[in-house]
Amino acid sequence: MSFFEIKNLVMRFGGLVAVDDFYLSLAKGELVGLIGPNGAGKTTVFNMITGVYTPTEGHIIFQGEEIQGKKSHEITAMGIARTFQNIRLFNDLSVLENVMIAYHCRIKSNFLQAVFRFPIYLKEEKKMVNGAKDLLEQLDLIDFAYEKASALPYGQQRKLEIARALATHPKLLLLDEPAAGMNPNETEELMKLIQTIRKDFDLTIFLIEHDMKFVMGICERIKVLDYGKTIAEGSPEDIQDNPKVIEAYLGERKYA
């Protein structure tokens, strides 16, 4: 039994087949990439894994448990966290609060204990603050702790989203185009960051990315999706030379 497995996953929106017969198997600690032209169904796969969509058919098995059709927050609580393609932060809240929110799902006290500030709640609140501050420190965001999330520069916002995802204590991390909109320097830094958190937090990572240098440089294994179908799978070297992949990205040879 593998750590994370997807079998025959299908998603149909009316007549449109967004994802067709998708399969995947991740071993613990792997770093796998998912690429494909725009509209290939990559984000749909993420949305099915995280419970935003219920798949039309198929199975998603995480640590031996079927998770398809479960609610988003339940899946997060089980240990799958994600970031979004277009950054989704809690803009009006502080950087610290953004991360603290991710600790809320493990709170034991009820709302009355929270309102009347019972010691049990105050202890939990303190733990949340300390945990969030540690995490911000680790990701070099601590200087911004009391800034509004929307006031951060773009690159830091991406990082904050990763920090928030890490705060839920995930075992599997899904990154949806983490390098989108970054310059080469920032991309370089992001690659290092991903390598570090993977080691420090003992993570398995599955990511979507368009930046080929990034994907080829960081992923151990790559899956290529086109029109909802898997057209290739293998090591970065295999993918680079695969004629089907070149065709999907650049069109057929005769037109090239």
Next chain:
Amino acid sequence: MDKNILRNRILTLVSLIFLFFFLYLAKHYTSEYVLRILNNTAIFITLAVSYNLINGITGQFSLEPNAFVAIGAYTSALLTLTPAEKELSFIIKPLIWPLNSISLPFLPSLIIAGIVTAFFGFLMGFPVFRVRGDYLAIVTLGFGEVVRVVANNLQSITNGPLGLKGLAPYTNIWWTWGFCVFTVGFIVMLVNSSFGRAMKAIREDEMAAEASGINAFRHKMMAFTISAFFEGVAGGMLAHLITTISPTLFTFFLTFNLLIIIVAGGLGSTTGAIIGAVLFSVGGELLRAVEEPMDIGPLHIPGVPGMRMVIFSIILILLMLFARSGIMGRKEFSWDWLINKIRGLKR
């Protein structure tokens, strides 16, 4: 850091004592009319602050407070009236058992009114939170109307359009302001807790909140039920303030007024809700002057009833033009802010 917290607590306590003395003086040295305004103000603050919890903090635009106020008002009224009074009132259809034979003191009636309203809110939440945005507003608006129509027709419980008359005037400024302070304290503590943070996260981005492990449905229900409880109790107070209730009192207009209060004050700000409620209830009375006949030099203006509403509308339009996010925006009052302001002035 700790020193500041202690200082803030002392300041809060001192201002509560001031409020107490102010109310004491008002009760003994002012007219019935002023007391009436004070009572209304407290009830409107209670309603606005709890309505803001669901609309402003959790960001679920809903339009049902008139339903909750009505349920609270009817429940408490049916509990405090004596069996003899009930028999006298219900002339078309007799009141059903066991309501016709019980009579409770004011406090337990209010608490039961709150619990009953919260229970209705809880049940209502299941269908209501299946939808979002504009649809949520429409569905809750519908529920508000349903409650009013039911009150109009369920004669064996509500006495229909005749309403309930002759309630004992239990409500005084200690009840209204006492409960108002409790409500504001409760909501502020809730909003500043981990649960309040989760509610704000839902307002900011529901999808991201879910992805961060927050059960959005559960927290929306929590905000909705809590706000129903406080609105129900406030409804009970209102009923025993005006001593006569009928379905016409709980039309959409009540919700509309509350909406104006929280939007003008700043959606999502508890401070804003309080300021809005004070301006609405006190300002509304002060503006009565413009409806009186006036003599400006040789010009004689006869009193125009409804002139207040025109001025009110102009104020609202100005707010929309120049302060789109209301008086406070999403900012809150804090002692630290005030002290920094004062220090700034000294310099």
